[in-house]
Amino acid sequence: MIRAIYKFLPHFIKKKIVNNLNKNYLFVGWNLKTKTCPPWKNTITQNKILQISCFNDLNEELIEKINKNDFLLNQKNNENKNKIYELKWRHYNVLLSLKYLMELKKxxxxxxxxxxxxxxxxWFALSFLEKESIKYDHFTLIDSWEQMDSSLLKKNESKQIGRYENNNIEITKKNLEKFKKTNFLKGFIPHVLEKYKEKNMIDWLHIDLNSSIATKEILEFFSHRLNKNSIIVFDDYGWPNHEESRIEIDKWSINKSGILWPLPTGQAIFFNF
Ligand SMILES: C[S@@+](CC[C@H](N)C(=O)[O-])C[C@H]1O[C@@H](n2cnc3c(N)ncnc32)[C@H](O)[C@@H]1O
Structure with missing residues (x-):
């Protein structure tokens, strides 16, 4: 009954209700609602070990870019700004994984x-590498930049069929144009991996494919290309709609030397020993 009434309320009233319900939470977003303190609220502002000092600045910079159409998002709507705030904890974890590597690797x-x-x-990862002057050889970006293909999805992932149809590699290249050491590989995984020619082992792998088959293929391909003390950040690990991916990640990690560290954001980090 309450749900039925709520459905018909005007958007601004719904927003007021939601804001009121969330007012005592310290972070709300991306399936996460918590009263524990988010990591970007530091008690000691100059504590460089605890802090990713540029984090809030990067968020504001990106929001400004989105508002000025200097960074284009596919789903163009007024919620874009909120989306960046909602993704804050996710992005913080991405940067923290890079900070860890920075401390570890010379x-x-x-x-x-x-x-x-x-x-x-x-964009967050590359901006952080630049801000912290972290030296890197190449940052390879792999995507089909086409709608998701049914032949590469399992039966219970069928909701993904046709998603990302508005993806456009030219827009992504424009969004990331200020970063010079990027290498774009366009095509479907696994076939696109034939184009991967880098000789050097890798230290950081971010997997965000919403597809268990592609996740499995990527893991198999890079298993023997991971440096000692490298990191894999999984974006989809704990999400109920990506259960199939979690199964593949668990199966892959079972005989690996390392630790798989699930996070409340739904991400997980594999620390490769
Ligand atoms: C959730 S989105 C990535 C979001 C991105 N990491 C970000 O933060 O904006 C998932 C992407 O995986 C890509 N993808 C899914 N299956 C793929 C496959 N088999 N080969 C290549 N790309 C694939 C889709 O095209 C889509 O762009």
Missing amino acids: EKINLVEAGVADGLTA
């Missing part, structure tokens, strides 16, 4: 993202 690192879309995660 030499140049190599990075790969599988599942790029408009380049949101990639």
